Amino acid sequence: MTRHLFVVDPLGPIDIRKDSSFALMLAAQGRGHTLWSCDTDGLFARGNQGFARCRSAHVQAVLGDHVHHGETETLPLGHFDVVWMRKDPPFDMQYIAATYVLDQAPKSTRVWSKPAALRSWNEKTSLLAYPELSPPSLLTRSMSEIMRFQKDVGGSVVIKPLAFSGGNGIVALHPGDLNTRSLLEISTHHGKEFVLVQQYLPEVVVGDKRVIFVAGVARAGLLRIPPADDLRGNIHIGATTELSPLTPREQVICDRLGPDLWAAGHLFVGIDLIGERLTEINVTSPTGIHEIRDFGGPDLAAELIDSCLL
Numbered sequence: 001m002t003r004h005l006f007v008v009d010p011l012g013p014i015d016i017r018k019d020s021s022f023a024l025m026l027a028a029q030g031r032g033h034t035l036w037s038c039d040t041d042g043l044f045a046r047g048n049q050g051f052a053r054c055r056s057a058h059v060q061a062v063l064g065d066h067v068h069h070g071e072t073e074t075l076p077l078g079h080f081d082v083v084w085m086r087k088d089p090p091f092d093m094q095y096i097a098a099t100y101v102l103d104q105a106p107k108s109t110r111v112w113s114k115p116a117a118l119r120s121w122n123e124k125t126s127l128l129a130y131p132e133l134s135p136p137s138l139l140t141r142s143m144s145e146i147m148r149f150q151k152d153v154g155g156s157v158v159i160k161p162l163a164f165s166g167g168n169g170i171v172a173l174h175p176g177d178l179n180t181r182s183l184l185e186i187s188t189h190h191g192k193e194f195v196l197v198q199q200y201l202p203e204v205v206v207g208d209k210r211v212i213f214v215a216g217v218a219r220a221g222l223l224r225i226p227p228a229d230d231l232r233g234n235i236h237i238g239a240t241t242e243l244s245p246l247t248p249r250e251q252v253i254c255d256r257l258g259p260d261l262w263a264a265g266h267l268f269v270g271i272d273l274i275g276e277r278l279t280e281i282n283v284t285s286p287t288g289i290h291e292i293r294d295f296g297g298p299d300l301a302a303e304l305i306d307s308c309l310l
Contacts, residue, residue, distance in 0.1 A: 001032055001033060001034060002028070002031075002033040002034075002081045002082060002308075002309070003033070003034050003036070003079065003080045003081050003082070004025070004028050004033055004034070004035050004036070004080065004081070004082045004083075004084065004308075005036045005037070005038065005052055005054060005075075005077070005080040005082070005083045005084070006021055006024070006025060006035065006036070006037045006038075006057075006084045006086055007037075007038060007039070007040060007042075007043065007052075007083065007084065007085050007086060007087050007098070007102075008021050008037055008038075008039070008084075008086045008087060009039065009087060009088055010039065011037060011057070011059075011066070011067045012067065014066075016061060016063060016066045017063075017290060018287060018290055018291075019287070019290075020086075020268075020285065020286065020287045020288070020289050020290070020301070021084070021086040021285065022059065022066070023289050023290055023293075023301040024084065024086075024301050024304060024305060025037075025057065025059045026059050026060075026061060026301065027299070027301035027302045027304070027305045028305045029058070029059055031305060033305070034056070035056065035057040035058070035059065036052070036054040036055060036056050036057060036075070036080070037054060037055060037057045037069070038052050038053060038054035038055070039087070040087050040094060040095065040097075040098040042054055043098050043101040043102070044101060045100070045101045045104045048104050049076060049077075049078075049104055050076070050077040050101045050102060050103075050104035050105050051074055051075065051076050051077065051101075052074070052075055052077060052080075053072055053073070053074050054072070054073065054074075054075060055069040055070050055071065055072050055073070056069065056070035056073075057069055057070075077101075077102070077104065077105040077106070077109055078105065078106040078108065078109055080105075080109055081108075081109065081110065081309065082109070082110045082111075082112065082308045082309065083102060083105060083109060083110070083111045083112070084112055084308075085098070085099070085102060085111065085112065085113060085115070085118060085284075086284075086285045087284070087285065088165055088166075088284065088285050089123075089163055089164055089165040089284055089285075090163040090164055091122065091123070091162070091163045091164075091284065092163055096119060099115035099116075099118050099119055100115070102115040103115045103116070110308060110309060110310075112265075112266075112267040112268065112308060113264075113265055113266045113267060113268070113283055113284075114264070114265025114266075116265065117264040117265035117266055117283065118283060118284065120264070121264060121266065121281060121283050122162060123165065123280055123281060123282050123283060123284060124160050124161075124162050124196040124280060125139055125162065125196055126281045126283075127278050127279070127280065127281055130256070130257070130278060133253050133256060133257075133277065133278040134198075134277055134278040134279065135198050135199040135201055135274075135277050135279065136149075136152075136153050136198070136199045137196060137197065137198045137199075138196070138197040138198075139194060139195075139196055139197075140194065140195070140197065141188050141191050141192065141193055141194045141195065142188075142191060143181070143184040143185070143188060143191055146159070146173075146184055146188075146195075146197050147180070147184075149197055150173065150175065150197075153199040155175060155199070155200060156172055156173060156174045156175065156199075156200035157172070157173050157197050157198060157199060157200055158170060158171070158172050158173075158197070158198045158199075158200050159171050159172075159173060159183070159184075159187045159195050159196075159197050160195060160196045160197075160198070161187065161193070161195055162193075162194055162195065162196060165282070165284065165285065169187070171183055171187065172200055174200075198279065201274045201275045201277060201279070202275075203274050203275030204226065204274050204275075205226070206225065207223040207224060207225045207226075207244070207274075208223075208224045208225075208226065208239075208272055208273070208274050208279070209221050209222065209223050209224070209244055209250070209272070209273040209274070210222045210224060210270050210271070210272055210286075210287075210288045211246065211250070211254060211270065211271050211272075211273060212268075212269070212270050212286065212288055212289060212292065212300055213254070213257075213258060213261055213262075213266070213268070213269040213270070213271070214267065214268065214300060214303050214304055214307055215262055215267055215307045215310060216258040216259055216261050216262025216263075216266075217258055218246065218251070218254035218255075218258060219298055219300055219303065220243070220292045220297045220298055220300065221243070221244045221245060221246050221250070221273075222241055222242070222243060222244060222288045222291055222292050222295075222297075223241065223242050223243075223244035224239040224240075224241050225239055225240045225241070225242075226239050227239065227240075241288075241291045241295070242295065243292065243295040243296065243297050247276060249276040250273055250276055253271075253273065253276070253277075253278055254271070257271065257278075257281070261281075261283075266283050267304065267307060267308065267310075268286060268304055269281065269282065269283050269286060270282040270286030270287070270288055289301050289304075
């Protein structure tokens with residue numbers, strides 16, 4: 001019997017039809033494993049030993065009655081066989097500090113993703129290491145550099161804040177837009193915060209493909225088609241979805257990335273592809289496994305639970 005700790009946002013308000021952490025918990029429980037959960041405020045370290053103020057959890061696929069918790073208890077991280085760091089961004093200093101606590105888990109406890117890997121693989125900027133796979137990209141906090149980059153690529157660009165997920169804060173900047181300076185001021189907080197800027201890919205109108213990796217292997221693709229009135233292909237803002245097999249070029253991208261992701265310590269990753277180019281590498285709390293299973297694809301939650309002790 002394997003003991004799992006899920007470091008997650010509060011489970012009460014989640015949508016169990018879409019939340020990947022809930023799918024993992026349900027799959028683990030279905031195999032006879034035991035569950036606990038906590039938020040990052042329950043993590044702390046004394047010296048080189050990490051602890052969690054957590055509660056046992058029982059989950060069920062019943063809307064509105066999907067989780068029952070036990071009493072709060074303080075347990076060393078070594079009590080658990082597996083710790084899942086599934087806290088949603090913002091990826092801020094509080095998130096990073098939580099990974100420092102998870103660094104203190106003993107070697108006998110698997111932590112997914114590995115804390116150092118979470119810190120070093122920013123979801124927006126990690127693709128800078130793969131320029132041959134991604135659109136032209138710029139990491140900066142300079143508004144003048146962004147405007148110069150836009151001229152260089154000769155068209156529209158997309159601006160992405162580094163700390164958020166789910167498409168939050170992403171905007172497109174088109175040539176001649178009278179709001180250009182205001183948008184750049186807002187996105188960079190008047191030049192105080194870095195953003196990732198990418199060449200706009202017009203293929204986004206036909207879909208943004210999420211590809212799920214399990215232990216470094218690309219297992220399924222989900223095409224997310226954005227609503228007509230939005231740039232973003234995120235499910236929670238109304239994108240429609242369908243299973244989508246990988247093209248030969250997309251498979252090349254996945255074969256290039258997979259070994260690096262697994263070697264770094266990422267068990268569960270969702271990359272995003274637009275027009276057969278890499279646009280994001282999502283390592284904190286990727287989604288999509290519900291939809292893949294519901295469309296007749298593999299049960300990736302089960303695969304992840306079966307792989308978590310590797």
